[in-house]
Amino acid sequence: MKNIMYVGTRDKNITATASQAILKGICDDGGLFIPEEIPQLDKSLEELSKLGYKDLAYEILKLYLTDFTEEELKYCINGAYDSKFDTEEIAPVVKKGDVSMLELFHGKTIAFKDMALSILPYFMKTAAKKNGIDKEIVILTATSGDTGKAALEGFADVDGIRIIVFFPEDGVSPVQKLQMVTQEGKNTCVVGIHGNFDDAQTAVKTIFTDNELKKELDEKGFIFSSANSINIGRLVPQVVYYFQAYLKMAAQGEIKLGDEINVTVPTGNFGNILAGYFAKKMGLPVKTFICASNINNVLTDFFTTGVYNKNRPFHVTKSPSMDILVSSNLERLLCLSASQEKTKELMSDLNQFGKYSLDLTGGIIKGYCADDDETSKAIKEMYDKNGYVMDTHTAVAAVAYDKYKAATGDDKTPTVIASTASPYKFTRSVMDAIDPAYDAEDDFELVDELNKVSKTAIPKAIEEIRTAPVLHDTVCETAAMEDEVKKILGI
Numbered sequence: 098m099k100n101i102m103y104v105g106t107r108d109k110n111i112t113a114t115a116s117q118a119i120l121k122g123i124c125d126d127g128g129l130f131i132p133e134e135i136p137q138l139d140k141s142l143e144e145l146s147k148l149g150y151k152d153l154a155y156e157i158l159k160l161y162l163t164d165f166t167e168e169e170l171k172y173c174i175n176g177a178y179d180s181k182f183d184t185e186e187i188a189p190v191v192k193k194g195d196v197s198m199l200e201l202f203h204g205k206t207i208a209f210k211d212m213a214l215s216i217l218p219y220f221m222k223t224a225a226k227k228n229g230i231d232k233e234i235v236i237l238t239a240t241s242g243d244t245g246k247a248a249l250e251g252f253a254d255v256d257g258i259r260i261i262v263f264f265p266e267d268g269v270s271p272v273q274k275l276q277m278v279t280q281e282g283k284n285t286c287v288v289g290i291h292g293n294f295d296d297a298q299t300a301v302k303t304i305f306t307d308n309e310l311k312k313e314l315d316e317k318g319f320i321f322s323s324a325n326s327i328n329i330g331r332l333v334p335q336v337v338y339y340f341q342a343y344l345k346m347a348a349q350g351e352i353k354l355g356d357e358i359n360v361t362v363p364t365g366n367f368g369n370i371l372a373g374y375f376a377k378k379m380g381l382p383v384k385t386f387i388c389a390s391n392i393n394n395v396l397t398d399f400f401t402t403g404v405y406n407k408n409r410p411f412h413v414t415k416s417p418s419m420d421i422l423v424s425s426n427l428e429r430l431l432c433l434s435a436s437q438e439k440t441k442e443l444m445s446d447l448n449q450f451g452k453y454s455l456d457l458t459g460g461i462i463k464g465y466c467a468d469d470d471e472t473s474k475a476i477k478e479m480y481d482k483n484g485y486v487m488d489t490h491t492a493v494a495a496v497a498y499d500k501y502k503a504a505t506g507d508d509k510t511p512t513v514i515a516s517t518a519s520p521y522k523f524t525r526s527v528m529d530a531i532d533p534a535y536d537a538e539d540d541f542e543l544v545d546e547l548n549k550v551s552k553t554a555i556p557k558a559i560e561e562i563r564t565a566p567v568l569h570d571t572v573c574e575t576a577a578m579e580d581e582v583k584k585i586l587g588i
Contacts, residue, residue: 106429106440150187160379190342212337214331234319259286260286289573292575367430384461498512
């Protein structure tokens, strides 16, 4: 098996092993780590089809994390994908209407981020041990809603690690906020900011690349790392579930092994769909990726026009985890499609002018978007036709898929939609879509109503926050985030 090294997206001379890349999270120059080449499957789809999720994860991850031993990898996988998930399938696939839904919300925090953030703490602990790190690791993360809770849950009370999460105070759903501010764990800290996700994400990246601060941290016995999808340890576990989706569709008779499928993914930061792209490059038969955006449609425009332009109004929508104008993970695709030199130039343009151009139109990624009205209509339509309740993000993907079919005439290729969150995280928007009369009820009354209409159990994650006390109430300005980090760490 080939040893895979990782290189920077802006400088190919920046290199790291898999474990080093996981620990660092981000390159010193602000670039991201990518594998020097995307590995090829060493087993056939037929062989993979006989595996459960854990064994499938091992076969995929061993190709990327080549400095981890078999024992180390299996320790990470077995620790991550256990009873924290409410189904042994981990990521079930259910047919609804003319699409298959890849349900990625069966983990502890009922969002797709669990798929990677359940395993990242194990990667991090193993990587620290492999590399002789004796400093306390500080996980610094910005969240648009889901990453924060999933990371907090994964890293809570893990020895040798502290975690600080920043989130937009007014830019997440009530349930998302409650999940974070009630988080237990002596090593956890949650801070709201007056600003949006892009503000939080930009500030975090600035903190990461502040050499003076890094020196100060080093002297005090700390080292930064990240749980955002900028960390390669977040990205590669997500590759697994695209193989899972394909193999499940085959087992269900929707396709034959070797047939092409379409994949539709709701995204803001591009990491989730990028993982699917990696799967395609490894040998998964995908015809088209449908990149679904809400009205913050910077990605849709990019794949339609070849111009990425963040100079536009920022909209707070019913799909808050996608309310993003700076899609960090897109940088990895730019590098894979062009070069480090070109990527550095584009990122400089983005920083200086708020936009850049690179013609990736006409490829296998197509972009379509949905506004809030279209999103609500899709939820209602899916419920009326199939008795199935989608969350707002999955509904955006459903609209995008319909627009793709209308634009291309491709309504025959079997398609899977990545269903990225439980509708219980967004009860008000979901229930209001089904019947506006529900809007008069409070959030937890809506939980009970959703339980009735969906005929699905209320997740434990929701029951836990009904009465949980608020443990984190700090709110700061974006400009004060670095000071807040120093205060938390006592430096």
